[in-house]
Amino acid sequence: MTLLKSITETQIWKSLFRHKYPDNPRDQALAVLSNVFLHLHPIKVKKSGVRMSFTWCMGGITFFLFLVETITGVLLMFYYRPTVEFAFNDIKALREHVPLGIMRELHRWGAHAMVISVWLHMLRVFLTGSYKPPREFNWNVGVILLVLTLLLSFTGYLLPWDQLAIWAVTVGSNMARAHPIIGHEGPGASFLQLGDVPLVTAASDVRFALISGRVVGAATLLRFYVLHCVAIPLGAGVLMAVHFWRVRKDGGISGPM
Amino acid sequence: MPEQIKDLVDWLLGPKIYFLLSVVGFWAMIQFRAFWTQAWVAGGIFVFGVVFFALSMGDRDFTLIVAKPDNVPISIMFVSIGFLLWLSFRKMVINDRLIAKGLPTFEARESRRRVFCWPDLVYSEFLCLIILSVLLLVWALYLKAPLEEPASSARTPNPSKAPWYFLGLQEMLVYYDPWLAGVVFPLQIITGLMAIPFIDINPKGNGYYTFKERPFAIVTYLFGFIVLWATLIVLGTFLRGPNWNFFGPYEFWDPHKVEALNNVNLSEYVYNVLLERALPSNILLRELPGFLAVALYFGALPPVLANFGFRKIYSQLGFIRFNVLANLLLFMAALPIKMLLRWAFNLKYIVAIPEYFFNI
Structure with a gap:
């Protein structure tokens, strides 16, 4: 006890924690208030709202999985070069040269789990009617985050540059060629002509813009890498901030009025 | 497992009967919610499922497709959706009974009480984090992430499949052209989801589980999510083989299987x-x-x-x-x-x- 006291009485400890052990209302409030991460939470919540059987903790799980993806993803970026020449071999080296290496496994299974947890979070929010006023806007932010999660997973699918990757992305991105008007095999595209020159072709349509080429190739790999590691995570990060903030502003976890 | 049962299941799970069965099952889930959410019935369904799954793992063709590393999440999704549907329907049934008696719902009784986030919320979040970390680590240690042959645009695998979460959309390609199944329908799903709070103006059922106060909303959403999204993913992943032909769960994926297509406009x-x-x-x-x-x-x-x-x-x-x-x-x-x-x-x-x- 004296040892504990000698630690908690030091200047270093006191510079970190501005409150005593949180076993009384005042310090319980301070524990949440004086911590930048914990202050996402309010000081008090509805008893019904902290029940696991009510929330399934799915939103929290999704956020946690996003953090797992970020950390493992950064580690993977150290050893991965997004070029046709190196991509596959770098992944293979990770597999063969790292004893008990599980970073790629954590990243991949975490990504699958995140897709599922987003769906389940949405299911819970729907079944408890938590999208109803005043939370309409936050439901919309959530839908966009769901789309971004799927896009993150989809762009990441290409990066190992194996048969599984390239053909899954080919099948997926082939849909874009059928986009009405702006896909070269979509209805209405053939009406966009200047004289005899078609404006929407395999080299100018929305699919070309997406995969940066007529087929999934080197440019696609780089493009998906940048989208996967920088652009979409940044967008998702901003929207997550909005999402969490709005949960607080709209009255915290939903409950009967 | 006896061959006759396997043949029966293969036949039952053809695309037509599979879809019709999932619709009938969905109807039964809604209609008999008070019955199947009882602990012994739900437990019985779960045990039956586990035994059936375990017996099926003896079949080579079944194991080949279900144990494929990238397909494991689908089994996890299947089980977790089942469990969480049970949990939420159970709560709906209990709350609906309370409402019918004029009593406050389970959540209403508790929402008046406020508790401190530390420790009540922070601890359960922390526990959740630890359990999930352990599960992820075990999953990662046990199952290697797949890596196939190097990418080659010259060799097209048969079947070519999109990532598993898009396989419901890919299954729609059987019935609609890509401009609808791949572009218009997905966009309609997204805009439709975003429109939900503005269409559903029923003020009841905000913040607690109830079925009777908002049956239309729940049936519509669950039909979309369970029948049109989740079960089609299962169909597209486990039951579609070479040339996107249908194969039963115990059937060999024969690339030369011929299916007559004489469809008429x-x-x-x-x-x-x-x-x-x-x-x-x-x-x-x-x-x-x-x-x-x-x-x-x-x-x-x-x-x-x-x-x-x-x-x-x-x-x-x-x-x-x-x-x-x-x-x-x-x-x-x-x-x-x-x-x-x-x-x-x-x-x-x-x-x-x-x-x-x-x-x-």
Whole structure:
């Protein structure tokens, strides 16, 4: 006890924690208030709202999985070069040269789990009617985050540059060629002509813009890498901030009025 | 597991019976919610499922597809959706009984009490984090992430499949062309989801589980999520093999399996069969029946529904909300309708203008 006291009485400890052990209302409030991460939470919540059987903790799980993806993803970026020449071999080296290496496994299974947890979070929010006023806007932010999660997973699918990757992305991105008007095999595209020159072709349509080429190739790999590691995570990060903030502003976890 | 049972399951899980069974199962889930959510029934269903799954793992073809590393999440999704549906339906049944008696719901009784986030919320979040970390680590240690041959644009695998979470959309390609199944329908799903809070103006059921106070919303959403999204993913992943042919769970994926496809367009039905004459050379005249059908479906059905049958809902929602809702519901129903038409009449396209990639 004296040892504990000698630690908690030091200047270093006191510079970190501005409150005593949180076993009384005042310090319980301070524990949440004086911590930048914990202050996402309010000081008090509805008893019904902290029940696991009510929330399934799915939103929290999704956020946690996003953090797992970020950390493992950064580690993977150290050893991965997004070029046709190196991509596959770098992944293979990770597999063969790292004893008990599980970073790629954590990243991949975490990504699958995140897709599922987003769906389940949405299911819970729907079944408890938590999208109803005043939370309409936050439901919309959530839908966009769901789309971004799927896009993150989809762009990441290409990066190992194996048969599984390239053909899954080919099948997926082939849909874009059928986009009405702006896909070269979509209805209405053939009406966009200047004289005899078609404006929407395999080299100018929305699919070309997406995969940066007529087929999934080197440019696609780089493009998906940048989208996967920088652009979409940044967008998702901003929207997550909005999402969490709005949960607080709209009255915290939903409950009967 | 005996071969007869395997053959029976293979036959039962053909695309037609699979989809119809999932609809019937969905109806039963809603209708008999008070029965199946009892602990012993739900437990029995779970044990039966586990035993069936364990016995199936003895089959080579079944194991080959289910134990594929990238397919493992689908089994996890299947089990977690089942468990969470049980949990939420149980709560709905209990709350609905309380409401019927005029008592406050389970959540209403507890929401008046406030608790400190530290420790009540922070601890359960921390516990959740630890459990999930352990599960992820075990999963990662036990199962290697897949890595196939290096990418080659010259060798197309058969079947070529999108990532598993898009396989419901890929399954729709059987019935609709890519511009609908791959572009319009996904966009409609996203906009439809975003429109939900603005269409559903029922103030009840906000912040607690209830079925009886909002049956329409729950049935519609769950039909979309369970029947049209989740079960089609299972179908697309486990039951579609080479050439996107259907294979039962215990069937060998034979790339030479031949399936007769003699589907007929609506225009051919009307002109060749009904009027007994050749197709007109004018495209618009040729596809007139299809255009009329689509126009009636999207244009005439909403006002008809607003005046008959859905009168009360129309008066509650108003013109704009009702039409948005009707449009979204008609899009949602378009898939099962086309499925039924395909199975019953071998109908290929309602409007078929391949010259301009405009097939519906």
